[in-house]
Amino acid sequence: MKASERTLARRYAAAYMSYGTGTPSRMVSPADAAGESAARLEALRRLERAVAPALPLLTRPLVPVRLKLEILEKACPGKDLVRALALAALLVRTGRLGLLGETAAQCALLADEAAGVLRAEVTSRYPLSDAERAGLEKALSAFSGRKAVVSNTISEKVLGGFEAGFGGFLLDATLLGRLARLRKKITT
Amino acid sequence: MIRPEEITDIIKGKIEKFVPDSELSELGQVLQVGDGIARVYGLSGAVINELVEFEGGVAGMVLNVERENVGCVVMGSDSQIREGDRVKRTGRVLEVPVGDALIGRVVDPLGNPLDGKGPIAAGKRRPVEIIAPGVVARQPVREPLSTGIKAIDSMVPIGRGQRELIIGDRQTGKTAIAVDAIINQRNEPKETRPICIYVAIGQKESTVARVARTLEENGAMEYSIIVTAAAAKPASLLYLAPYSGCAMGEEFMWNGRHVLIIYDDLSKHAQAYRQMSLLLRRPPGREAYPGDVFYLHSRLLERACKLSSKNGGGSLTALPVIETQANDVTAYIPTNVISITDGQIYLESNLFHSGIRPAVNVGVSVSRVGGSAQSKGMRQVAGRLRLDLAQYNELAAFAQFGSDLDKSSLDQLKRGQRMVEMLKQDQYRPMATEEQIAVLFAGVRGHLDDIEVPLVRRFEAGLLDRMKEKYPKLLPDIAEKKALDADLEARLVTVIDEFKKEFLSRN
Ligand SMILES: Nc1ncnc2c1ncn2[C@@H]1O[C@H](COP(=O)(O)OP(=O)(O)OP(=O)(O)O)[C@@H](O)[C@H]1O
Ligand SMILES: [Mg+2]
Numbered sequence: 096m097k098a099s100e101r102t103l104a105r106r107y108a109a110a111y112m113s114y115g116t117g118t119p120s121r122m123v124s125p126a127d128a129a130g131e132s133a134a135r136l137e138a139l140r141r142l143e144r145a146v147a148p149a150l151p152l153l154t155r156p157l158v159p160v161r162l163k164l165e166i167l168e169k170a171c172p173g174k175d176l177v178r179a180l181a182l183a184a185l186l187v188r189t190g191r192l193g194l195l196g197e198t199a200a201q202c203a204l205l206a207d208e209a210a211g212v213l214r215a216e217v218t219s220r221y222p223l224s225d226a227e228r229a230g231l232e233k234a235l236s237a238f239s240g241r242k243a244v245v246s247n248t249i250s251e252k253v254l255g256g257f258e259a260g261f262g263g264f265l266l267d268a269t270l271l272g273r274l275a276r277l278r279k280k281i282t283t
Numbered sequence: 284m285i286r287p288e289e290i291t292d293i294i295k296g297k298i299e300k301f302v303p304d305s306e307l308s309e310l311g312q313v314l315q316v317g318d319g320i321a322r323v324y325g326l327s328g329a330v331i332n333e334l335v336e337f338e339g340g341v342a343g344m345v346l347n348v349e350r351e352n353v354g355c356v357v358m359g360s361d362s363q364i365r366e367g368d369r370v371k372r373t374g375r376v377l378e379v380p381v382g383d384a385l386i387g388r389v390v391d392p393l394g395n396p397l398d399g400k401g402p403i404a405a406g407k408r409r410p411v412e413i414i415a416p417g418v419v420a421r422q423p424v425r426e427p428l429s430t431g432i433k434a435i436d437s438m439v440p441i442g443r444g445q446r447e448l449i450i451g452d453r454q455t456g457k458t459a460i461a462v463d464a465i466i467n468q469r470n471e472p473k474e475t476r477p478i479c480i481y482v483a484i485g486q487k488e489s490t491v492a493r494v495a496r497t498l499e500e501n502g503a504m505e506y507s508i509i510v511t512a513a514a515a516k517p518a519s520l521l522y523l524a525p526y527s528g529c530a531m532g533e534e535f536m537w538n539g540r541h542v543l544i545i546y547d548d549l550s551k552h553a554q555a556y557r558q559m560s561l562l563l564r565r566p567p568g569r570e571a572y573p574g575d576v577f578y579l580h581s582r583l584l585e586r587a588c589k590l591s592s593k594n595g596g597g598s599l600t601a602l603p604v605i606e607t608q609a610n611d612v613t614a615y616i617p618t619n620v621i622s623i624t625d626g627q628i629y630l631e632s633n634l635f636h637s638g639i640r641p642a643v644n645v646g647v648s649v650s651r652v653g654g655s656a657q658s659k660g661m662r663q664v665a666g667r668l669r670l671d672l673a674q675y676n677e678l679a680a681f682a683q684f685g686s687d688l689d690k691s692s693l694d695q696l697k698r699g700q701r702m703v704e705m706l707k708q709d710q711y712r713p714m715a716t717e718e719q720i721a722v723l724f725a726g727v728r729g730h731l732d733d734i735e736v737p738l739v740r741r742f743e744a745g746l747l748d749r750m751k752e753k754y755p756k757l758l759p760d761i762a763e764k765k766a767l768d769a770d771l772e773a774r775l776v777t778v779i780d781e782f783k784k785e786f787l788s789r790n
Contacts, residue, residue: 267305
């Protein structure tokens with residue numbers, strides 16, 4: 096993905112999440128803002144699932160826009176998807192429906208932010224125990240001032256230990272990382 | 284030779300001291316990579332010039348900080364880097380190893396050895412980019428830096444801490460002057476001998492190899508470092524080379540030692556920077572160079588200086604090289620660098636091809652600060668030299684029309700021809716200052732006027748041999764007194780007369 100595309104997706108996401116809510120800090124209470132964000136994200140996810148089968152058609156340049164919009168509307172009946180549908184229609188008209196997935200991902204980040212949630216992706220050699228998970232969540236909450244939610248993937252690549260990626264940071268406590276640091280120390 | 288056991292011990296020590304720790308780093312993701320440039324998403328805390336590390340260990344340097352992404356140059360091969368790879372911030376600016384361990388070595392701009400002589404055990408590192416020392420940390424130039432080239436030491440004298448530009452078309456002997464200047468430092472006493480750093484930017488590997496071999500053969504490698512980023516290396520390394528060479532030199536300078544650094548050449552450096560800037564989509568300006576190309580060289584050359592005595596009195600003398608196209612010094616990069624340096628040595632291809640080598644055009648070459656550092660003896664003979672040559676050049680133009688000249692003009696012409704001949708000098712034959720003084724003395728006092736022009740150089744060589752054989756105290760005395768007094772002049776005249784009588788009878 097190009098840098099410019101991701102930037103664009105981020106802007107679409109920001110617009111979609113804040114459209115019609117006014118300035119969140121002044122007009123909406125934090126709890127309301129979090130609820131609204133979650134609802135909008137959920138709507139976008141549903142739309143994403145609904146249009147998935149038609150996506151090859153919708154992103155093909157040769158199909159006329161008018162037809163694409165019709166397909167889109169047919170795919171998502173119901174009133175509750177109106178905002179998400181408007182976003183999708185905008186993306187279709189500008190020929191950028193390919194950004195839908197990335198836009199949704201960016202919306203998820205914004206929703207997390209609104210809810211004060213920090214998502215941490217932990218990769219470890221063996222599954223985290225409940226105590227380990229709780230400890231990690233506590234430490235990360237203290238570090239970031241947000242409520243940490245840890246998800247866990249198992250990978251042999253780390254050799255041992257774990258690594259946690261969260262909010263643009265990486266905490267590397269894997270055996271792989273330690274060995275790499277040792278090698279660097281020896282060779283320089 | 285390093286013994287295997289020693290290496291094992293070093294490694295053991297390092298392993299023992301290693302504390303396995305977790306590491307927290309700011310993480311980004313490669314969005315796009317190509318042409319030695321990577322765009323990285325995230326790293327919102329990164330600052331300009333910060334070092335980042337790509338997955339797999341390749342280093343990069345942040346050059347552009349934009350909304351939501353940063354533009355980095357890759358310091359090495361970008362073929363290992365793929366989209367989606369992780370990029371770590373290091374929180375450090377780029378550093379290179381410095382210190383005595385580098386002397387005698389050939390390294391790349393990151394300080395990695397290229398000469399196959401094993402790893403470099405440098406204990407210390409210095410940031411590649413620093414702000415140049417301010418006014419109070421410096422003092423005016425006051426010691427000479429001899430290049431061993433008659434035309435330069437006499438008429439374009441360079442002082443320690445000065446920045447003197449060597450400028451000329453391709454194949455006019457620019458590199459030759461720089462290399463001769465390095466070789467000549469062997470004549471300096473060991474305590475004050477400058478450490479020489481030759482920074483090769485965008486040169487052919489063969490050229491760099493030749494320079495390395497020449498320095499080796501002339502025993503100059505024992506006080507020299509070669510930093511090279513050859514033409515086929517990524518532009519980022521070419522860009523980095525002069526700054527890292529300068530950082531290596533600064534370490535010596537701040538320890539009170541003297542340094543001579545040669546940037547060969549800054550035209551290619553500017554081109555590498557232009558390439559990077561265009562790929563980073565910075566707006567192009569004149570000749571497609573980015574707007575800050577002046578700053579590119581000014582911040583580099585400002586780092587050359589003579590430190591005040593309180594700071595140890597070390598110095599860093601810079602000899603940047605610029606290649607011109609068809610003698611055009613009004614192009615963008617030449618004018619920029621001319622305005623930053625303390626003087627220029629102009630080399631001209633028509634002089635070079637008419638056999639005047641080194642092809643220094645003494646009429647337009649200047650040194651704005653070196654004169655105050657010139658030794659008194661040299662000043663005594665050189666003052667006349669410049670005048671003689673200027674008058675000669677004027678008359679030579681007249682003489683071409685075959686017009687009748689009076690006797691005094693003919694004498695001038697005769698004198699000038701011999702001076703020009705006398706200033707010719709072979710490559711790799713730098714001369715000690717006292718030898719230069721002796722030879723120039725013979726010239727400016729008219730002792731060569733009755734020698735045939737083609738024989739002048741033979742006479743010069745013979746005269747020096749005679750002095751060394753028969754009057755072994757004469758040259759050391761000149762070196763010691765640093766000036767010509769009546770006694771020394773009389774002794775010089777004696778040898779010259781004696782040798783000339785023999786020389787004329789033989790030829
Ligand atoms: N004083 C000299 N006497 C005789 N030959 C010389 C002298 N100086 C340089 N040369 C020769 O001239 C040629 C060009 O010299 P040199 O490589 O130093 O020039 P340059 O300006 O650095 O060239 P380039 O543009 O390729 O970097 C070389 O073959 C060198 O041996
Ligand atoms: Mg050259």
